[in-house]
Amino acid sequence: MTHMNAASLFDANAIGNFWFRYLHVLAGITWIGLLYYFNLVQVPGLAAYGDEGKARNITITQIATRALWWFRWASVATLATGLLIVGVAPDYMQDFMNHTEVADFPLNAKNAAISVGMTLGILMAANVWMIIWKNQKVVIANATNVLSGGEANPDAATSGRRAMLASRQNMIFSVSMLFFMVGAAHYYDSYFSASSSDANTFMLISIVIIALLQLNALGKFGGIKAGNKMLWPYESQKNAIISGVVLWAVFFIASIVLMRA
Structure with a gap:
């Protein structure tokens, strides 16, 4: 048995990896x-x-506010620890998606997979703070004001819908994000192989798809009002689940076409 000193249990490799x-x-x-609680439990529960x-306003002020606190700061912690992995793990970014030897092509596939996962995760965290929380503050303030006997804010419904669309988009993204985060080290480096060109092509295609979906959730293709057929993926949790699986399938098929050995 090899004996290691205690310090090696917390060296850069152990900390990062x-x-x-x-x-x-x-x-x-x-x-x-x-995220799943909000989309699968709270939103349909409040609608019921x-x-x-x-009762809805009490739920918003007493339950949703607490859940949103953990939700938004957990997103920060997830993003921060992810960036720390990249920064501390030895040689994490060395020849990233730029391995030229055929024997190292699985690393290009792995790097492409984790890049898609990271892109989705960073965008989802941005949605939490820049759209969901920003608009939920309006909803919470309105609920608090109404419970105190004040007038309802006419903008609260619109803010709630904007937050819902972004939250459903995050739910859709999460299926692929989790797949690539886990699959990068446990699937793509074992069963896939890609040249640097193919890995970058897969990454580019993925970014274009992600950007179009994000713009759609922001209402850039016809607005955010109900009735816009482009918003079908977000109108119910069922639609979001279906859309999440379809998006994953598109990414997965693209990775097979471009990066399968």
């Missing part, structure tokens, strides 16, 4: 778990209140 990765997964479970406006 295990400790930050462990914290990354822990924070990610909290973040994505709450019907005309019970007071």
